[in-house]
Amino acid sequence: MRESDTRIWEHRVRVQSASELRADARGVPQRNPALARIRRGVYARVDELQDAIPGVRYLARIEAVAEVRRRPTYARESALAIHGIPYGMEPDRVFTTGDLRTAGYKAGVQHSRVQLDSVDVTEVNDLRVVALPHALADVARHRDQRVAVAAIDAALHEGRATKAEIRAALARQSRIGRARAEAAIDFADARAESVGESWSRVVIHLLGFAVPELQPTVRGNSGAEWFPDFRWELTELRRPLLGEFDGLEKYGRIAEGEGRSPQQALSQEKFREDDLRVENDTAHWVWADLIDPTRLERILLAHNLPRVRRPSLWLPRPA
Numbered sequence: 001m002r003e004s005d006t007r008i009w010e011h012r013v014r015v016q017s018a019s020e021l022r023a024d025a026r027g028v029p030q031r032n033p034a035l036a037r038i039r040r041g042v043y044a045r046v047d048e049l050q051d052a053i054p055g056v057r058y059l060a061r062i063e064a065v066a067e068v069r070r071r072p073t074y075a076r077e078s079a080l081a082i083h084g085i086p087y088g089m090e091p092d093r094v095f096t097t098g099d100l101r102t103a104g105y106k107a108g109v110q111h112s113r114v115q116l117d118s119v120d121v122t123e124v125n126d127l128r129v130v131a132l133p134h135a136l137a138d139v140a141r142h143r144d145q146r147v148a149v150a151a152i153d154a155a156l157h158e159g160r161a162t163k164a165e166i167r168a169a170l171a172r173q174s175r176i177g178r179a180r181a182e183a184a185i186d187f188a189d190a191r192a193e194s195v196g197e198s199w200s201r202v203v204i205h206l207l208g209f210a211v212p213e214l215q216p217t218v219r220g221n222s223g224a225e226w227f228p229d230f231r232w233e234l235t236e237l238r239r240p241l242l243g244e245f246d247g248l249e250k251y252g253r254i255a256e257g258e259g260r261s262p263q264q265a266l267s268q269e270k271f272r273e274d275d276l277r278v279e280n281d282t283a284h285w286v287w288a289d290l291i292d293p294t295r296l297e298r299i300l301l302a303h304n305l306p307r308v309r310r311p312s313l314w315l316p317r318p319a
Helices: 006-011 018-023 046-050 056-068 076-083 132-142 145-157 163-171 178-187 195-206 250-258 262-277 287-291 293-302
Strands: 015-017 035-039 042-045 094-097 109-112 121-124 127-130 230-232 241-245 281-285
Touching: 006 056, 015 018, 015 056, 018 042, 035 046, 035 056, 042 046, 042 056, 046 056, 056 076, 056 094, 056 127, 076 094, 076 127, 076 132, 127 132, 132 145, 132 163, 132 178, 145 163, 145 178, 145 195, 163 178, 178 195, 195 230, 195 241, 195 287, 195 293, 262 281, 281 293, 287 293
Parallel strands: 094 109, 241 281
Antiparallel strands: 015 042, 035 042, 121 127, 230 241
16 A cells, blocks of 8 residues: 555544533633644644644544534545545645535635535535545646646555546646546556555656656566666666655655564665665655656666656646
8 A cells, every 4th residue: 555545544533512512511621731623613633733644634634624614525635535545745725625615725724615416526524525536636737746646646556446437537627637538647646555656657747757667666686676666778878867856754655564563674685775776876866856857867867868858847846
């Protein structure tokens, strides 16, 4: 599985309104140091929030809206979070849709006044939410390619949606942003195994570099087979170039998946790196290099990776 998925529901933080807390005899919640304010009138336990895995805090913000608004229908990234689909950095607001009477933006909630088809609405864990194909299409229309492709990659990888279903949902939405959405759907690939890998593919493409081979099988000097994120084998390169996204969770995720300690996983990764280095060059990058694409651009140019096209106008610019 990818680094963030439906497991967020197993680690769900309980959110409660101030009135519920008073009824539970916990006194005035604003004066209780064990409680943290999620939004006006809604609280959660501080220790649960501190120990939360990625995605759970945003899920708490989503559920807090349901405490103060009558049966909202969640959309865009909020819908993706409810469906357990990872996409990257959490937004600064909760997204809802449907009700034609609700304000556009108020108190941290962005609402889209849209008449929804019944096929595009479902329920997940007692929350009303747009169906996954609708959410993927809507995010692809409104957000940059990194977020959209990461979400679609994840849905395809987990068999949760097909490109045909996403395109059908897109056809029921506004034509605004449709070209952007179609590009994201076309580019999505079920082989991508992490959000960072998806973001990397998008940034590499938008920077105008040659398309890398995804998840190649590479035999090291020891004879062992390894599976780096990317590989370029081009006549312009002296040796094959491997590309590796190094997320902060990498060694912990490797260890968890193979029943080893993070230290053992790190040692194995060092052996892997040395084994591949004999016949390959390797470029490494981290989240900061994807958030600011000019950083990844410098890394790849330093390895003499050739461009095959001009950088895209859709290339995100650092804030």
